[in-house]
Amino acid sequence: MCYEPGILEGPASTIQFVFQISDMAGTNIRNLDIGMLRTFDALMRERSVSRAATRLFLSQPAVSQSLRRLREAFDDPLFTRTPHGVTPTAKAEALAAQVGGILAELERLLQDAQGGFQPQTAQRVFRIAGGDYSFRILLPELARRLHRQAPGIQLHWLTLDFLDLDQQLAHGDVDLALVPRLAPKSDGYSESLYQDAYVLVVSRRHPLARTGPVSVEQFCGVPHAILGSGTFRLESLIDDALARLGQHRVRRLTVATTTQLLQLVEHGDFAAVVPQRILALYRDTLHDAGMPLAIPPYTLQLCHHARSVDDGGVTWLRRQILDILWPADARIQTTGRPLENTGPGVADAGWPGRTQA
Numbered sequence: 047m048c049y050e051p052g053i054l055e056g057p058a059s060t061i062q063f064v065f066q067i068s069d070m071a072g073t074n075i076r077n078l079d080i081g082m083l084r085t086f087d088a089l090m091r092e093r094s095v096s097r098a099a100t101r102l103f104l105s106q107p108a109v110s111q112s113l114r115r116l117r118e119a120f121d122d123p124l125f126t127r128t129p130h131g132v133t134p135t136a137k138a139e140a141l142a143a144q145v146g147g148i149l150a151e152l153e154r155l156l157q158d159a160q161g162g163f164q165p166q167t168a169q170r171v172f173r174i175a176g177g178d179y180s181f182r183i184l185l186p187e188l189a190r191r192l193h194r195q196a197p198g199i200q201l202h203w204l205t206l207d208f209l210d211l212d213q214q215l216a217h218g219d220v221d222l223a224l225v226p227r228l229a230p231k232s233d234g235y236s237e238s239l240y241q242d243a244y245v246l247v248v249s250r251r252h253p254l255a256r257t258g259p260v261s262v263e264q265f266c267g268v269p270h271a272i273l274g275s276g277t278f279r280l281e282s283l284i285d286d287a288l289a290r291l292g293q294h295r296v297r298r299l300t301v302a303t304t305t306q307l308l309q310l311v312e313h314g315d316f317a318a319v320v321p322q323r324i325l326a327l328y329r330d331t332l333h334d335a336g337m338p339l340a341i342p343p344y345t346l347q348l349c350h351h352a353r354s355v356d357d358g359g360v361t362w363l364r365r366q367i368l369d370i371l372w373p374a375d376a377r378i379q380t381t382g383r384p385l386e387n388t389g390p391g392v393a394d395a396g397w398p399g400r401t402q403a
Contacts, residue, residue, distance in 0.1 A: 086116055086138070150357075154356060172360070176206055176225075224346060239345075257335075271298060
């Protein structure tokens, strides 16, 4: 790795970066390069040489060669093979946070040297986690914007994993997430986009579509299909509310995605509890049967991590998403209402009406 003369006369962050990488585990700086550190970081995240190669857009032999050099530099195997990939050694675990910090600091240094994040010339992969509905209302327009404004940027859309999301954001496996929450966070890293109610939906051919709002008895009398991932709290709220009334429902099927859930309802005799605004996309086939229980609304939040607060690329991407979803929110005629922003820095970025927490 090479440095320009006089680099130690630069900002304190630059000086800290140089000493950090020089002192890391007593390793000589001449034995390392940024490609090796990126390989280490990818292997820590993916726990697989093949998946790390895909993440880095490299061949597997190139990743294996970089890992060989890492092992020589640190005098440690770092990653040992398992039947399902690789697992880090104790030394690799100890180095992981430091390597991640070095790469993040380098990204900031490069952005500063270029006058900040430049979408027109940036070469980067962003990872967004979200559900089917967020995909429908966001990704087509976001892809068009990236094609026009940031042709070197790639997007990976990931299935929202509620259980591991905090860890994924902390590790950089997810840059941004669109998360529906019954109890929205106000931690400074979650921007609230809108609030919406839950309703029972059935096919327009279903007998309940020819009646008024359903009663509790009717709600329990129809077989339910439910979403198996990330809705445990919602399902518990429903079942607890019914139990207090001396009632229970029949959970007949559990599926993985909202699209699967709605297809079951469209073409069968099932009912499902879903966000009301989804009906804007299924007006011709689904019927809003109401909600006889006192279930609180949810809030859709755009979430990032503290590690990305100073990341110009993530900030730019957040701006694009907010600019897309707020107009979309106004266009879709539902009972949901937009909320004030709760994330840092957005009020400064030219979005009127959004306040900083």
